[in-house]
Amino acid sequence: MHIMEGFLPWQWCLVWWIVAIPCLMLGIYQLKKILAKDREALPLLGVTGGFIFILSSLKLPSVTGSSSHPTGTGLSTISFGPWITAVVCAIVLLFQSLFLAHGGLSTLGANIVSMGIVGPLVGYSVYRLLRNTPVNIYITVFLVTALADIFTYVTTSLELALAYPAETGGFFSSFILFLGIFAVTQIPLAIVEGVVLALVFKYIIALKPDILIRLNIFSEEKINKARNEQS
Amino acid sequence: MFEELLEDIAQKNGLREVNTYLKLATGLGAIFLCLLSTSYIAPLFIAAFLTGAVLILARVDAKTYADLFLFPFSFAIMSVAGIILVYGGYDIFWQWNILPSFALSVTRESINQGAFVFCRVIGGMSAMIFIALTTPMTDIFIVLRRCRVPEVVIDLMMIIYRTIFILMDQVIQIFQAQVMRLGYSTWRESIYSFAALCGAAFIASWDAGDDLIRAMDARCYDGKFALLGETRPVERMPCLAVLVFLTLSTAVVIVSGTITII
Numbered sequence: 001m002h003i004m005e006g007f008l009p010w011q012w013c014l015v016w017w018i019v020a021i022p023c024l025m026l027g028i029y030q031l032k033k034i035l036a037k038d039r040e041a042l043p044l045l046g047v048t049g050g051f052i053f054i055l056s057s058l059k060l061p062s063v064t065g066s067s068s069h070p071t072g073t074g075l076s077t078i079s080f081g082p083w084i085t086a087v088v089c090a091i092v093l094l095f096q097s098l099f100l101a102h103g104g105l106s107t108l109g110a111n112i113v114s115m116g117i118v119g120p121l122v123g124y125s126v127y128r129l130l131r132n133t134p135v136n137i138y139i140t141v142f143l144v145t146a147l148a149d150i151f152t153y154v155t156t157s158l159e160l161a162l163a164y165p166a167e168t169g170g171f172f173s174s175f176i177l178f179l180g181i182f183a184v185t186q187i188p189l190a191i192v193e194g195v196v197l198a199l200v201f202k203y204i205i206a207l208k209p210d211i212l213i214r215l216n217i218f219s220e221e222k223i224n225k226a227r228n229e230q231s
Numbered sequence: 232m233f234e235e236l237l238e239d240i241a242q243k244n245g246l247r248e249v250n251t252y253l254k255l256a257t258g259l260g261a262i263f264l265c266l267l268s269t270s271y272i273a274p275l276f277i278a279a280f281l282t283g284a285v286l287i288l289a290r291v292d293a294k295t296y297a298d299l300f301l302f303p304f305s306f307a308i309m310s311v312a313g314i315i316l317v318y319g320g321y322d323i324f325w326q327w328n329i330l331p332s333f334a335l336s337v338t339r340e341s342i343n344q345g346a347f348v349f350c351r352v353i354g355g356m357s358a359m360i361f362i363a364l365t366t367p368m369t370d371i372f373i374v375l376r377r378c379r380v381p382e383v384v385i386d387l388m389m390i391i392y393r394t395i396f397i398l399m400d401q402v403i404q405i406f407q408a409q410v411m412r413l414g415y416s417t418w419r420e421s422i423y424s425f426a427a428l429c430g431a432a433f434i435a436s437w438d439a440g441d442d443l444i445r446a447m448d449a450r451c452y453d454g455k456f457a458l459l460g461e462t463r464p465v466e467r468m469p470c471l472a473v474l475v476f477l478t479l480s481t482a483v484v485i486v487s488g489t490i491t492i493i
Contacts, residue, residue: 006265046443054436095392104355164348208434
């Protein structure tokens, strides 16, 4: 869910850019460090970005009548951490606005904050919490994706509410209102995306588990356990 | 299921050969003016002007162009409804006090504000779509490099750009094969098929990335892609047109002041 061009007043566009830029700079710094160590990471990152874009250009099977797009940032968060994901996301969001006319240029900062920074940060924390616990891989993936999605949408509502506070009750009541309006499409969407990504992992584990081991996403024994359960 | 990539249209649009900076100045200038405007008139003026340019000069199909506005509109209508309900004002048409600290109302001021935001979205979207339809990404890469965007970021952008087109072909093929085998006949079925499609796309993109690094190694890749750009001259007519457009729009922004709809 992206805020489209022209929706935020210029003051708020500026504020979100100021929030986003230090995070992007941190991401670029980490990116340079990783690339100095392991050049193979570049194509891999590119592929992740391409994958996020393709996911977002596909429409999920209709959930509530309207069709929506999965965000797909979960994968990149798990493999590269939230800051590099912010850079990849910024690029993907730029491509989305110029290839698909989703999102905007002046509102790009706000969209980077919601989809590229807050969502991945939440997803990453969930992943770190659950990685070394006996929780099943699929449940972890489901939670990471669904929570990253939900927090992306909560942040978007926050951005809208800050820009357009209510007369009675101020920021808080307009925040509740925007949350309510978008909950209709976003909550079922988050759940469906979680299920889809968990199934994607099932597919990858069945066909090419070495990718997950090389990326150090899950430990080998956890993947072997998941494979044994499948067969 | 699939959206047409605007890039394909941009690669063969009527304004392809116009200097990139002129096109970016038009689009970004229009976005800037829309944001500065305090009345609904200026964004509508900008939208009308740029729509004309896209349909007549860039020769983009009118139906394709109209379709681009559908998705942002559905989002805009929902959010504008929210603004109208909470914005408040003095000239109240309808009010509902649900809780002491939470009231919904429709007022003259809130309708004006809602209409203004909606028009600003139309103006801003048409400016962004103007850039998207007239300027291919390959030209934008060159501009970014001149603007000193870090090398790593541009490299990453170019790899993502390339991967998108490789993946798009594969995903379309797999999707068509799934449809032929009734993969999307029921809701449950379509969730499974969609997941299989994403998984296959991920594995395919992984292989594409592996191939890419091998090919680049073979060609002595040292961390910087060569980027050949054509420099297109700034011609008099387009330059004049951009100046006229920006001056006219600025004039409209100033003259229209804070005119409201009701």
